[in-house]
Amino acid sequence: xxxxxxxxxxxxxxxxxxxxxxxxxxxxxxxxxxxxxxxxxxxxxxxxxxxxxxxxxxxxxxxxxxxxxxxxxxxxxxxxxxxxxxxxxxxxxxxxxxxxxxxxxxxxxxxxxxxxxxxxxxxxxxxxxxxxxxxxxxxxxxxxxxxxxxxxxxxxxxxxxxxxxxxxxxxxxxxxxxxxxxxxxxxxxxxxxxxxxxxxxxxxxxxxxxxxxxxxxxxxxxxxxxxxxxxxxxxxxxxxxxxxxxxxxxxxxxxxxxxxxxxxxxxxxxxxxxxxxxxxxxxxxxxxxxxxxxxxxxxxxxxxxxxxxxxxxxxxxxxxxxxxxxxxxxxxxxxxxxxxxxxxxxxxxxxxxxxxxxxxxxxxxxxxxxxxxxxxxxxxxxxxxxx
Numbered sequence: 001x002x003x004x005x006x007x008x009x010x011x012x013x014x015x016x017x018x019x020x021x022x023x024x025x026x027x028x029x030x031x032x033x034x035x036x037x038x039x040x041x042x043x044x045x046x047x048x049x050x051x052x053x054x055x056x057x058x059x060x061x062x063x064x065x066x067x068x069x070x071x072x073x074x075x076x077x078x079x080x081x082x083x084x085x086x087x088x089x090x091x092x093x094x095x096x097x098x099x100x101x102x103x104x105x106x107x108x109x110x111x112x113x114x115x116x117x118x119x120x121x122x123x124x125x126x127x128x129x130x131x132x133x134x135x136x137x138x139x140x141x142x143x144x145x146x147x148x149x150x151x152x153x154x155x156x157x158x159x160x161x162x163x164x165x166x167x168x169x170x171x172x173x174x175x176x177x178x179x180x181x182x183x184x185x186x187x188x189x190x191x192x193x194x195x196x197x198x199x200x201x202x203x204x205x206x207x208x209x210x211x212x213x214x215x216x217x218x219x220x221x222x223x224x225x226x227x228x229x230x231x232x233x234x235x236x237x238x239x240x241x242x243x244x245x246x247x248x249x250x251x252x253x254x255x256x257x258x259x260x261x262x263x264x265x266x267x268x269x270x271x272x273x274x275x276x277x278x279x280x281x282x283x284x285x286x287x288x289x290x291x292x293x294x295x296x297x298x299x300x301x302x303x304x305x306x307x308x309x310x311x312x313x314x315x316x317x318x319x320x321x322x323x324x325x326x327x328x329x330x331x332x333x334x335x336x337x338x339x340x341x342x343x344x345x346x347x348x349x350x351x352x353x354x355x356x357x358x359x360x361x362x363x364x365x366x367x368x369x370x371x372x373x374x375x376x377x378x379x380x381x382x383x384x385x386x387x
Contacts, residue, residue: 052129077107080156081107187234249284300351
């Protein structure tokens, strides 16, 4: 069962790593992008090395009994450090470099300590499943086990505090995907704490003459597996949220794109849609900006003011009034811009084109709403004419 949990967790983390690799290729200079990929790589390595079958293979191939133990502990320590570095990179701020540098130095010392203590100790009998508890009273090996468990527990505890505390800060409430990511990572690190916590309890029990090896072999894989699933979901949530938001905008901006289509076509401003659906949202944003800039000098300021005032008087909603006024102004400018003798663009538009992303989405909604109202009014107008 333990091996199945390890390999399943390893596969899930590798899938997450494959999803993130294109971002690493495009944005390799971004520290947070690198940290995400390193976290996923070390987490998958932890589960791969920690599976009992992998432990036996490593020990047999190397000829060193229990060599898999320090390798696994080293990967767990590296994962712990990179998780803290990832959260620090996401948080940013002037102290980010100093914080990440301190964690790197601290956990590099832990890695060196694991190597030195394993070399100094004597662990001749291979223990693929219960190494921690079996050698809990062996000099030097005992210290190595405690060192990596304390380092892991420290990392997941600090990671939990950082992520949950940051998730409830006011500025994060306006970024729902980041908040969901932090809460998910926080839950994952809480579960991961059960891995090192239960092993520490089992080790301390051996020191007092009790045999709680089951606690050190059955509970940790479950905690580590569930914690890894939640952690990888949390790490991938910002990326998923970015693409879902882009898709939502791609759909919601379609009415505004359709209004601008005559100008885009007439002036050959519409570029070919990219093959990757992941880029369609960005493509639509850039297309709309191109169209708005092309007709920016044709905006009728008086039409905008009249429509804004009428809609505001009718609804009392300033945002709805602004979006309705822009929808009418853009539609009129498109008509002027596609006439046979359209005026030449001027050098200084009196009414600059809207560039705010949220406003453009509202304008697209207003265009859709005006089209729906027009279609609703057509049957009534036809009946009135027949009478």
